[in-house]
Amino acid sequence: MKFVDEFRDPELGRALAGEILALVEPGRHYKVMEVCGGHTHSIYKYGVDDLLPANVELVHGPGCPVCVIPMGRVDDGIAIAQQEGVIFTCFGDMMRVPGSDGTLLEAKAAGADIRMVYSPLDALRIAKQNPDREVVFFAIGFETTAPSTALTLKRARAEGLTNFSCMCSHVTIVPPLRALLESPDLRLDGFIGPGHVSTIVGARPFEFIPADYGKPVAIAGFEPLDILQAIVMVLRQITEGRCEVENQYKRVVPYEGNLRALEVMAEVFELRPHFEWRGLGFISHSGLKLSEAYADLDAELRFSVPGVRVADPKACQCGEVLKGVIKPWECKVFGSACTPERPIGTCMVSSEGACAAYYNYGRFAREREVV
Amino acid sequence: MTVVAVDRERGVALCSNDEGARSTVETALVEPVAPGDRLLVHAGTAIVLLTEQGDVAE
Numbered sequence: 001m002k003f004v005d006e007f008r009d010p011e012l013g014r015a016l017a018g019e020i021l022a023l024v025e026p027g028r029h030y031k032v033m034e035v036c037g038g039h040t041h042s043i044y045k046y047g048v049d050d051l052l053p054a055n056v057e058l059v060h061g062p063g064c065p066v067c068v069i070p071m072g073r074v075d076d077g078i079a080i081a082q083q084e085g086v087i088f089t090c091f092g093d094m095m096r097v098p099g100s101d102g103t104l105l106e107a108k109a110a111g112a113d114i115r116m117v118y119s120p121l122d123a124l125r126i127a128k129q130n131p132d133r134e135v136v137f138f139a140i141g142f143e144t145t146a147p148s149t150a151l152t153l154k155r156a157r158a159e160g161l162t163n164f165s166c167m168c169s170h171v172t173i174v175p176p177l178r179a180l181l182e183s184p185d186l187r188l189d190g191f192i193g194p195g196h197v198s199t200i201v202g203a204r205p206f207e208f209i210p211a212d213y214g215k216p217v218a219i220a221g222f223e224p225l226d227i228l229q230a231i232v233m234v235l236r237q238i239t240e241g242r243c244e245v246e247n248q249y250k251r252v253v254p255y256e257g258n259l260r261a262l263e264v265m266a267e268v269f270e271l272r273p274h275f276e277w278r279g280l281g282f283i284s285h286s287g288l289k290l291s292e293a294y295a296d297l298d299a300e301l302r303f304s305v306p307g308v309r310v311a312d313p314k315a316c317q318c319g320e321v322l323k324g325v326i327k328p329w330e331c332k333v334f335g336s337a338c339t340p341e342r343p344i345g346t347c348m349v350s351s352e353g354a355c356a357a358y359y360n361y362g363r364f365a366r367e368r369e370v371v
Numbered sequence: 372m373t374v375v376a377v378d379r380e381r382g383v384a385l386c387s388n389d390e391g392a393r394s395t396v397e398t399a400l401v402e403p404v405a406p407g408d409r410l411l412v413h414a415g416t417a418i419v420l421l422t423e424q425g426d427v428a429e
Contacts, residue, residue, distance in 0.1 A: 119397075121395065122415065141414070147416060147418065148397065148415060149414075196413060199419050251422075258401075
């Protein structure tokens with residue numbers, strides 16, 4: 001398959017693993033964070049970490065869009081969904097994220113009209129088909145998904161749809177990375193930059209990582225050879241005493257990003273002063289809301305929502321997992337009380353969540369178990 | 372996904388994935404597109420027009 005098979009070649013994989021081995025200094029421990037949940041998923045699906053020397057550790061970052069949504073936002077979504085005449089739409093993963101009193105899926109089972117959609121355009125179509133109902137789209141995701149929501153809101157405006165609105169929970173990737181770099185809990189040697197977010201924002205927003213914190217970055221694709229090559233690029237920078245943003249994913253990521261997407265986002269969204277992230281707390285200028293020009297399509301202004309901050313369950317350690325402080329198997333409830341079938345924390349819900357990746361690919365402890 | 376047909380008036384394209392499943396894709400961010408083009412699609416919106424040569428156009 002074009003663009004796929006050539007990036008899964010076992011021989012090339014072994015060659016890159018050999019390069020990694022040659023680059024690392026014996027006795028030194030290297031911690032490299034893969035920012036994106038898609039990378040975490042690929043690493044465990046393809047066993048990339050099994051090809052790494054023991055002193056190269058991959059630390060999982062906060063780039064899973066479902067995982068970072070706090071419980072209070074789920075409660076807000078359920079509160080809107082339960083209002084008379086509302087059709088509430090969201091991506092499939094969000095349906096199973098626990099709020100303080102259950103999930104959207106449970107609210108649906110209890111009678112709320114909640115529908116899973118593949119894209120915001122599907123939600124818009126539902127609004128056109130149901131002119132006597134209020135259709136709300138629960139928008140989540142990083143800069144990869146935000147342009148899709150923005151274009152849909154522009155379409156709603158252009159088509160004069162008045163029964164469509166958006167509960168905007170989009171987030172941006174740079175502020176949590178800065179928060180992690182400021183954290184005393186975590187010492188990192190470099191970053192595998194997010195591939196798909198970078199298609200939109202480009203590579204330039206990550207230049208602060210080498211400039212301000214002296215850490216190398218390699219933006220990477222999602223195939224096993226992409227990730228191995230990005231690790232080589234990070235380690236080579238360390239070995240050669242260089243520190244910059246490199247782009248391994250040039251077949252998809254232009255250095256300046258997608259200017260049309262950035263333009264439409266700037267028109268439709270504006271930064272919130274603060275946004276709460278699960279496990280990371282409130283981070284300034286890290287969340288998006290609808291701009292004043294689109295405020296009439298803002299579901300949080302159209303409907304009343306509790307807007308209450310809800311603490312995570314005490315047993316759940318998603319926060320530490322999202323910060324890369326602990327591995328999923330170190331969480332007290334991982335694989336016992338918290339499983340993909342009955343998740344307690346968000347990291348076990350989405351396929352991009354680190355806990356789900358570990359669970360689905362047999363990483364119940366430090367060593368792999370045969371499943 | 373591969374572009375099968377383009378509806379320029381609506382700014383969308385009918386696209387097919389590698390298993391043959393078809394869906395409507397928003398193309399505003401990568402226009403112009405033509406049948407046969409390969410797109411990277413996220414949440415129903417094409418975010419990159421892929422090229423046979425390798426690197427994307429800067």
